[in-house]
Amino acid sequence: MERVFSIGKLAEASGSKVETIRYYEQIGLLPEPERNAGNQRRYTARHYERLVFVLHARDLGLSIDAIRQLIDLSQHPDLPCRDADDIAQRRLEDVRQRIARLKLLEAELERTLSSCSHGTIAECKVIEALAQCGACERHHRPPR
């Protein structure tokens, strides 16, 4: 007899939420568990493991779609793991790009804030900086 537990216990054990678990089941990231006589979900250790896998992947910023691919891959242990590596590699590149972009943002916000003399709105550099172009990458120019 395998030990089973409720959705509430699974949520607590995994550090996620009941609603999230039901959502993952609905979109097919978690298999449908058995039900007890009163129609309540009964989970096993295998569900817990799968859920932790999904949650870790989400924490790493992988999309639901990427996680679905990884799960599919893990069903075929004999395939080469190149596809799985690619997913992580692409994610790494994405993370690096985000960091670079956020650092630019950080610099611009620092610049903006340090130039503000904390007077009235009329002389506020924060608002002024937003109204002007500054270090902006956006492709725009006044309408002719």
Added chain:
Amino acid sequence: MERVFSIGKLAEASGSKVETIRYYEQIGLLPEPERNAGNQRRYTARHYERLVFVLHARDLGLSIDAIRQLIDLSQHPDLPCRDADDIAQRRLEDVRQRIARLKLLEAELERTLSSCSHGTIAECKVIEALAQCGACERHHRPPR
């Protein structure tokens, strides 16, 4: 006679999209422009300036709500600019937190990828790392 232009020209000039402009009008970030005889929107330079303000603020990651607050503030030039500064300050802190979190992510992805020997799925460290706990901050433990 003030020069006016269409929503398409405004989109092009600002580097945004027609749909986005209509959306910003709908949620009150842009004032409703005049219409011509055929019910088409006619914009002026003032609309362009407001739109650029909004787009810059979005590029800096400000929420629609924060931008609304800044616009409200800018209508009251005599108020002290403390509130505007606070918005930028909070955003700066948020950006710094994100950078810190992404750097942790980067390190974990790097570690995971470098440990993978590119064999089969069965021995794939990427998938294994997701299934196990590793450097995970999530509060979880197997169900008892």
Added chain:
DNA sequence: ATAATTCCTGTAGTCACTATAGGTTCAAGC
């Protein structure tokens, strides 16, 4: 036995757009 808690389904809401459908108006070329 009763009360409090947890669970169920189904639906709607979130954020900041983006896409589509079905129609009207405008601008350019002939």
Added chain:
DNA sequence: GCTTGAACCTATAGTGACTACAGGAATTAT
């Protein structure tokens, strides 16, 4: 002046990844 195609209009629905709610049924604790 006429035709054609691009740009415009409104209204609605879809996106991703959940989150929240309503209105019940089942379980657990007292």
